[in-house]
Amino acid sequence: MSIDADRLWRRIEALSKLTDPDRPWTRRSFRPRFLEGREWLAAEFRTAGLATGIDAGGNLVGRLAGADPSLKPIILGSHSDTVPSGGRYDGILGVLAGLEVAQSFIERGDRLRHSLEIYDFLAEEPSEFGLSCIGSRALAGALTGAQLAMTRPDGMTLREGIAYVGGRPDELGSVRRGPDSVAAYVEVHIEQGRVLENEGVAIGVVTDIVGIRRERITITGRADHAGATPMPLRADALVGAAKLIEAAYQRASARSRDAQPLVATVGRIEVSPNAANAVPGEAVLILEARSGDEAAVKLFGETLVRDLTPELAKLRLHVASEPISSVSPTACAPAVRAAIAQAAASLGLSSREMPSGAGHDGMFVAAAGPIGMIFVPCRDGRSHAPEEAIEPHQAADGARVLAETVRLLDATLG
Numbered sequence: 001m002s003i004d005a006d007r008l009w010r011r012i013e014a015l016s017k018l019t020d021p022d023r024p025w026t027r028r029s030f031r032p033r034f035l036e037g038r039e040w041l042a043a044e045f046r047t048a049g050l051a052t053g054i055d056a057g058g059n060l061v062g063r064l065a066g067a068d069p070s071l072k073p074i075i076l077g078s079h080s081d082t083v084p085s086g087g088r089y090d091g092i093l094g095v096l097a098g099l100e101v102a103q104s105f106i107e108r109g110d111r112l113r114h115s116l117e118i119y120d121f122l123a124e125e126p127s128e129f130g131l132s133c134i135g136s137r138a139l140a141g142a143l144t145g146a147q148l149a150m151t152r153p154d155g156m157t158l159r160e161g162i163a164y165v166g167g168r169p170d171e172l173g174s175v176r177r178g179p180d181s182v183a184a185y186v187e188v189h190i191e192q193g194r195v196l197e198n199e200g201v202a203i204g205v206v207t208d209i210v211g212i213r214r215e216r217i218t219i220t221g222r223a224d225h226a227g228a229t230p231m232p233l234r235a236d237a238l239v240g241a242a243k244l245i246e247a248a249y250q251r252a253s254a255r256s257r258d259a260q261p262l263v264a265t266v267g268r269i270e271v272s273p274n275a276a277n278a279v280p281g282e283a284v285l286i287l288e289a290r291s292g293d294e295a296a297v298k299l300f301g302e303t304l305v306r307d308l309t310p311e312l313a314k315l316r317l318h319v320a321s322e323p324i325s326s327v328s329p330t331a332c333a334p335a336v337r338a339a340i341a342q343a344a345a346s347l348g349l350s351s352r353e354m355p356s357g358a359g360h361d362g363m364f365v366a367a368a369g370p371i372g373m374i375f376v377p378c379r380d381g382r383s384h385a386p387e388e389a390i391e392p393h394q395a396a397d398g399a400r401v402l403a404e405t406v407r408l409l410d411a412t413l414g
């Protein structure tokens with residue numbers, strides 16, 4: 001099953017040019033640049049011969065009808081939105097590899113039994129509304145009214161955001177795929193870590209996706225004059241935040257050799273008044289914990305805040321936490337894993353099983369059917385950074401394994 005590796009790489013390069021020029025590579029969901037990327041993608045989907053449209057959840061979907069309409073679809077895809085100053089391949093590779101596979105089947109005249117659907121899922125990265133995986137949550141029927149009412153700093157609600165990208169938030173029921181309604185979902189993604197590159201292995205067969213919990217922690221002190229306020233009288237919220245961040249770092253580091261390590265990150269913090277000559281009165285940070293150990297993820301933030309509260313109280317600080325999102329660890333299906341491993345072997349590519357420390361849309365698509373993920377190495381494991389890089393042959397390897405996996409699943413699945 002051949003694919004056109006040059007066309008795949010040309011498309012990756014072309015999409016990466018649609019970026020905020022001052023922050024390569026940036027295409028934030030629900031922003032004009034994202035819509036530019038969507039317009040380009042939809043045109044490529046149509047050129048490839050796919051019946052293309054935006055579903056009510058704001059996902060771009062290209063569909064190739066199968067020979068047996070009674071069968072459930074095989075879904076491919078990923079996401080085209082990025083983190084700020086992110087990479088050119090995180091998500092983009094999966095959407096364009098899916099497109100390449102579909103187009104290759106069409107050009108070869110290979111009629112699959114199952115229909116093939118290629119998704120660009122809306123807003124897989126944490127959006128300005130605070131929530132990630134918007135489009136795949138919609139597919140799983142997992143978007144709540146409270147989430148649709150979430151706002152971003154300019155006041156737009158997520159409901160309005162979905163409409164802005166062409167979705168129909170009042171018709172989300174039409175997007176939902178019930179349990180066992182999808183034959184299989186397979187996503188190609190860069191590893192975003194160093195294992196494959198360090199071991200010189202071409203393909204990662206993902207076993208499971210870690211659980212992820214995000215919460216907003218607000219530390220409240222008192223804004224004061226930075227010069228006239230003696231140290232013993234201060235209630236400096238940023239000092240409290242620093243203690244909490246350090247404790248989170250130490251506690252997670254102590255677990256880095258566990259069978260199921262836990263990682264914790266505070267990647268986002270807002271300080272007010274945020275002035276060089278004012279004692280910070282408030283610090284709002286987003287704490288994220290991830291692990292294959294669901295209980296550990298659930299408890300991490302809770303115990304951290306509980307344990308730090310007395311120490312922060314001595315600094316005249318109050319600390320409160322509110323949950324933002326929580327996703328359980330997600331297993332990849334043995335049948336899909338086996339097909340990926342068989343596909344890699346038939347192409348003479350080395351492979352190894354491995355967990356995903358990154359989150360993906362498959363966490364939600366799993367509600368509708370069996371999922372699998374194909375990892376390819378990325379240079380020095382870098383991702384969510386402009387340095388993110390892969391080689392053309394690695395993109396081609398991922399697409400070839402995807403094509404062969406689709407062929408195997410199409411032949412074996414009911």
Ligand code: HGY
Pocket residue numbers: 090124125126132357358359360
């Ligand atoms: O955050 C993640 O793990 C993914 O890259 N969105």
Ligand code: MN
Pocket residue numbers: 083090125384
């Ligand atoms: Mn990402």
Ligand code: MN
Pocket residue numbers: 079090091124189359360
């Ligand atoms: Mn991604």
